[in-house]
Amino acid sequence: QASTEGTASGKVILFGEHAVVYGSPAIAAGLDRGARAVVTRQPSGPSTLRLGDGTVVADASSASDLGRAFSALLEVAPAIPPVHVEARCDLPPGGGLGSSAALAVSIARAAEALARSGEIRPEEGAAIEARVLARAAAWERIFHGNPSGIDATAAAQGGIFRFTRAEGARPITPRHDLVLCVGSTGHPSSTRTTVELIASQHAKDPVLVKRSIDAITSIVGNAVLAIEAGDMRALGDLMNMNQLVLSGLFVSTSELEELCALARSAGALGAKLTGGGGGGCVLALVPPSFRSDGTRDEAREAESAARILDAWRGAEGH
Ligand code: MEV
Structure with a gap:
C-alpha cells in the first residue's frame, strides 16, 4: 500500500478542563469537524509533514514545535519508517477545540495503517489504538507540557464521555441531546x-x-x-x-x-x-x-x- 489515510475528531470540553490535569474527572464531547492525514512511504528520510502552506521536517532538535512534535510521534516504538504526510485540520488552531490532538491522532492512525500495509486485524485494533494514543501523547507533550490525554481521547473516539487520567474514558448516555x-x-x-x-x-x-x-x-x-x-x-x-x-x-x-x-x-x-x-x-x-x-x-x-x-x-x- 503506497499511502493510507487517518481521520480524527475535534472536541469540546463541557466540564473540568485544567482540573483533569491534576487527576480530577472531566466531560468532553467529540465534534463532527476534525483532521485528516494521508501518509505516504518514502524511500529514505527524513520524514516530512505538510500542513496548510508549510512543510516541516521530523527533527527532535528542530526549532519548530511542529517539527519536534512530528518527530516525537514517529519515534514512539516501534518507530515509523520515513514517510511524507499531507494533513488538514478543519478546526481553528489554538481555539481550544482540540486541533492539535486531532492532527496527532489522524497522523498516528494513518502511519500505523501504513506500517501494517493498511490492514489492521480486528484483534490488533485495541493495541493499535493504544499506540495511536501514545503517539498523540508524545506530540501533545511538545505543545502542552503536561497533557491529561483528554483531547487525544476525544479525537480518537468522539462521543460524549467522562475522563480521568487514571481510568481513561467512560461513555455517558444523555437522556436528551445537548444543543x-x-x-x-x-x-x-x-x-x-x-x-x-x-x-x-x-x-x-x-x-x-x-x-x-x-x-x-x-x-x-x-x-x-x-x-x-x-x-x-x-x-x-x-x-x-x-x-x-x-x-x-x-x-x-x-x-x-x-x-x-x-x-x-x-x-x-x-x-x-x-x-x-x-x-x-x-x-x-x-x-x-x-x-x-x-x-x-x-x-x-x-x-x-x-x-x-x-x-x-x-x-x-x-
Ligand atoms: C485542554 O483542552 C484541556 C486542559 O485540561 C489540558 C489537558 O487536559 O491536557 C486545559
Whole structure:
C-alpha cells in the first residue's frame, strides 16, 4: 500500500478542563469537524509533514514545535519508517477545540495503517489504538507540557464521555441531546501557557488551587448526573459555576466573560470557556424545546441557537 489515510475528531470540553490535569474527572464531547492525514512511504528520510502552506521536517532538535512534535510521534516504538504526510485540520488552531490532538491522532492512525500495509486485524485494533494514543501523547507533550490525554481521547473516539487520567474514558448516555453553540474570541490561546499558569499557582499555594479543583470535581460529578437525567437547567447552572471557578484560576479573559454574558442574556441556560482558556472559545447551552407530544422541537431550538449566535456576531470583533 503506497499511502493510507487517518481521520480524527475535534472536541469540546463541557466540564473540568485544567482540573483533569491534576487527576480530577472531566466531560468532553467529540465534534463532527476534525483532521485528516494521508501518509505516504518514502524511500529514505527524513520524514516530512505538510500542513496548510508549510512543510516541516521530523527533527527532535528542530526549532519548530511542529517539527519536534512530528518527530516525537514517529519515534514512539516501534518507530515509523520515513514517510511524507499531507494533513488538514478543519478546526481553528489554538481555539481550544482540540486541533492539535486531532492532527496527532489522524497522523498516528494513518502511519500505523501504513506500517501494517493498511490492514489492521480486528484483534490488533485495541493495541493499535493504544499506540495511536501514545503517539498523540508524545506530540501533545511538545505543545502542552503536561497533557491529561483528554483531547487525544476525544479525537480518537468522539462521543460524549467522562475522563480521568487514571481510568481513561467512560461513555455517558444523555437522556436528551445537548444543543451547544461554540463562539470564538478570534484570539488563539496556548494551552501550555494556561496549564503552566495554574501549575505555578499550585506550586505557590497548593491549598488554594486544590480548593478550586475540588469544586470542579463536584461540579463534574453533578454534571454527569444532570446529563443522564436530562436536567438542562441544572446543567446550565453547573456550566456557569464551572466558569466562575475557572475565572478564579485566572484562565478566563474579559472577552471570554463577555461572550458568556452575551450568551446568557440571549437565552443560553449556561455558558463557559472550553479548553485551556486565555482566549479561544466559549460554549453556550441552548434551552431545549419540546412539542406538546413530548418530542423535540428542533426548529425552535435552532431559533434559540440563532439568537445566541446573533448576540455574539453583534459583539465587537466577532
Ligand atoms: C485542554 O483542552 C484541556 C486542559 O485540561 C489540558 C489537558 O487536559 O491536557 C486545559
